[in-house]
Amino acid sequence: MMNTSPTRRGANAALLAFLGAAAIGAPAMAQQARDPNAEAFVQTKAQRVISVLANKGMSEAQKKQVFHQAIDELADVPRVTNFVLGKYARTITPDQRARFAPAFRTYAENVYQDRIDDYKGEVLKVTGSTVRKPGDVIVNTTISGGQISQPLPVSWRVLGGGQTWKVVDVQFKGVWLAITQQQDFVSTIDNAGGNIDVLINQLQKGQGAKGR
Amino acid sequence: MSDKDHSARRRALGRRFSAAGIAAAAGLLALAPAVHAEENAAGSVEANDPLEGFNRGAFKLGMGLDKVLLAPIAHGYMAVTPKPVRNRVSSAVYNLGEPNTVINQVLQGKPKRAMRATTRFVVNSTVGVLGLFDVAAKMNLPRRDSDFGQTFGYYGAGPGAYIYVPLMGPLNVRDGIGRALDMATDPVGAVAGGIGTDFGKARLGVTIVDVRASADPAFHALKDSSDPYVTTRSAYGQYREAFIRQATGQAEDLPDFDAPPPDASAPAATSTP
Numbered sequence: 001m002m003n004t005s006p007t008r009r010g011a012n013a014a015l016l017a018f019l020g021a022a023a024i025g026a027p028a029m030a031q032q033a034r035d036p037n038a039e040a041f042v043q044t045k046a047q048r049v050i051s052v053l054a055n056k057g058m059s060e061a062q063k064k065q066v067f068h069q070a071i072d073e074l075a076d077v078p079r080v081t082n083f084v085l086g087k088y089a090r091t092i093t094p095d096q097r098a099r100f101a102p103a104f105r106t107y108a109e110n111v112y113q114d115r116i117d118d119y120k121g122e123v124l125k126v127t128g129s130t131v132r133k134p135g136d137v138i139v140n141t142t143i144s145g146g147q148i149s150q151p152l153p154v155s156w157r158v159l160g161g162g163q164t165w166k167v168v169d170v171q172f173k174g175v176w177l178a179i180t181q182q183q184d185f186v187s188t189i190d191n192a193g194g195n196i197d198v199l200i201n202q203l204q205k206g207q208g209a210k211g212r
Numbered sequence: 213m214s215d216k217d218h219s220a221r222r223r224a225l226g227r228r229f230s231a232a233g234i235a236a237a238a239g240l241l242a243l244a245p246a247v248h249a250e251e252n253a254a255g256s257v258e259a260n261d262p263l264e265g266f267n268r269g270a271f272k273l274g275m276g277l278d279k280v281l282l283a284p285i286a287h288g289y290m291a292v293t294p295k296p297v298r299n300r301v302s303s304a305v306y307n308l309g310e311p312n313t314v315i316n317q318v319l320q321g322k323p324k325r326a327m328r329a330t331t332r333f334v335v336n337s338t339v340g341v342l343g344l345f346d347v348a349a350k351m352n353l354p355r356r357d358s359d360f361g362q363t364f365g366y367y368g369a370g371p372g373a374y375i376y377v378p379l380m381g382p383l384n385v386r387d388g389i390g391r392a393l394d395m396a397t398d399p400v401g402a403v404a405g406g407i408g409t410d411f412g413k414a415r416l417g418v419t420i421v422d423v424r425a426s427a428d429p430a431f432h433a434l435k436d437s438s439d440p441y442v443t444t445r446s447a448y449g450q451y452r453e454a455f456i457r458q459a460t461g462q463a464e465d466l467p468d469f470d471a472p473p474p475d476a477s478a479p480a481a482t483s484t485p
Binding site for chain 1: 259295296299302303346349354355429432433436437438439441442443445446447450451452453454455463464466467469470
């Protein structure tokens with residue numbers, strides 16, 4: 001690999017120049033501002049949830065109970081409930097919303113607990129944050145310990161200000177949970193000809209059948 | 213004499229091969245602006261899936277095959293090996309991909325990363341016992357993966373149309389071409405033997421089982437979704453874009469959380485009274 005011939009090097013330079021020119025079009029944007037308050041919020045609250053899930057002395061039922069209470073301190077559930085409906089957040093009837101909200105809440109508690117539980121980590125460490133705009137911050141963390149061989153990067157999108165923050169989305173391996181759920185739900189409603197009840201029924205049914 | 217001729221011919225052939233790769237890359241880049249234009253302002257959220265009908269069929273078939281073929285093998289493997297052992301296997305599989313990472317970091321004009329990946333490969337292949345132990349990570353040389361799909365993305369190529377290939381999983385045009393190039397130019401395959409050799413077959417087998425076992429949490433997560441096809445498509449797209457941002461260092465373009473997206477498609481017209 002070291003003895004590159006001059007022609008090869010020339011060709012490589014030309015290739016790089018060509019590719020480089022193509023890359024210039026890409027906008028370079030990097031907001032480096034951090035928000036220490038948002039970071040402190042995630043460090044405390046998210047660590048608490050992870051500690052509960054990693055606690056081997058607690059039964060599954062106890063964990064579910066604690067998670068059910070902790071989620072309100074950690075996450076802005078009404079905001080997430082609205083977000084995952086996507087464009088249907090504008091057309092849902094009050095009656096449908098009254099049925100969707102509790103069904104989604106139970107569903108989301110299970111899903112979030114399962115996802116955090118999948119990795120069986122123990123220690124959360126904030127590695128930085130990016131202020132997208134004031135009050136809208138991505139806090140980057142790693143989760144390690146337990147059965148994790150490589151520290152797992154997890155990002156938390158938090159909204160708020162000052163000392164008051166709430167998580168609205170969590171990212172594992174580049175994938176945002178709430179954004180993915182929104183596409184999942186909107187597609188389900190689209191394929192039902194716009195009938196939101198189909199999704200509500202599915203969520204309610206899924207919870208009954210799962211029972212984990 | 214004839215030996216020299218032979219090696220010169222082989223070198224020329226190799227060069228022609230890499231020229232073909234470059235031509236393919238250039239062709240893809242030429243398409244890039246058009247692909248970019250299809251993306252909407254909210255970034256990775258809009259799906260580009262003109263073959264959705266076909267893909268949904270392929271997805272159904274793929275999940276069925278997984279259930280009877282790959283999942284039982286992966287679950288058997290997970291049942292008989294403890295997690296620390298599986299982590300060793302994953303490290304060894306990852307290590308064999310490291311030379312391909314080096315190639316792509318060079319193509320991306322990142323000599324420092326390429327040097328680190330080279331050092332990782334040398335250290336882990338020797339001190340780390342054929343890559344079973346990630347010794348380099350403990351020497352402050354953490355993993356930093358790369359592939360041709362990432363290189364195309366780094367130079368501005370958009371993902372292109374989504375494709376689902378049974379048993380291979382989700383792909384898009386950019387990363388599918390990237391995957392083919394990863395296999396065609398893989399230095400480990402060239403040196404230690406491709407799919408025609410026992411080494412190549414063993415490597416492929418171990419890789420498939422390892423990848424499927426590592427993806428098990430994702431399959432588990434799919435059971436929670438109401439439209440697994442769309443969830444897979446969305447998660448794969450986000451995963452790949454995040455992987456490309458690791459190379460570009462760009463900030464992620466996220467949708468506003470409180471503003472519902474505009475009705476781009478027709479079904480919103482069927483608003484309930």
